[in-house]
Structures are given as C-alpha cells and as structure tokens.
Amino acid sequence: MADVAAAPVDPSAPTPAERETSGARASADAPPSFPVQRIAFGGRTGVPVLMQNANGPCPLLALCNILFLRGALELGAGATEVAQV
DSSP: OOOOOOOOOOTTSOOHHHHHHHHHHHTTTSOOEEEEEEEEETTEEEEEEEOOSSSSOOHHHHHHHHHHHHTSSOOOTTOOEEEOO
16 A cells, blocks of 8 residues: 655634635625525425525524515526625
8 A cells, every 4th residue: 555645734724714714804805695496394395594605693684584485575587696786
C-alpha cells in the first residue's frame, strides 16, 4: 500500500464558519433572498414553504410559512425564490 501524505494545513486559512460569515458580509449589500420549497400539506400539493438562507430564528419566515400552510397567502407557481425588494 502506498503512503499518502496529508496536505499541510494553512494556519491563515479561514475556518468553514469564518468563510460562511465572510460570505454573508460580502453579500450584505444584496437584499436577502429565501429559497422556496414546495410540499404537500392538508391534502394540497405544491404548498410553498420559505427556507432560511442563514442559521438562526426568523419569526418573519415562520409567519409567512403559517400563512402559506393555512392558504391565506399564495405565491406564484413558478416562484423559486423570494427576495426583499
């Protein structure tokens, strides 16, 4: 069996968490956007549910998703993402 050497670790390289945070800062000028997932719920198919684009609680997404699930809020059938305008 051949010896496989591990690649050296660059101590100045950002950690995955730091890369995620720096990416969020880089797109701070862009309005937030949320991907849409379609699910079956309450005998209906294609019910939109907004997904988070970053970790953490988001009461606005929760409120929108409740309204989608109740049928009180609708989203176009072709929508794949919702963005703040």
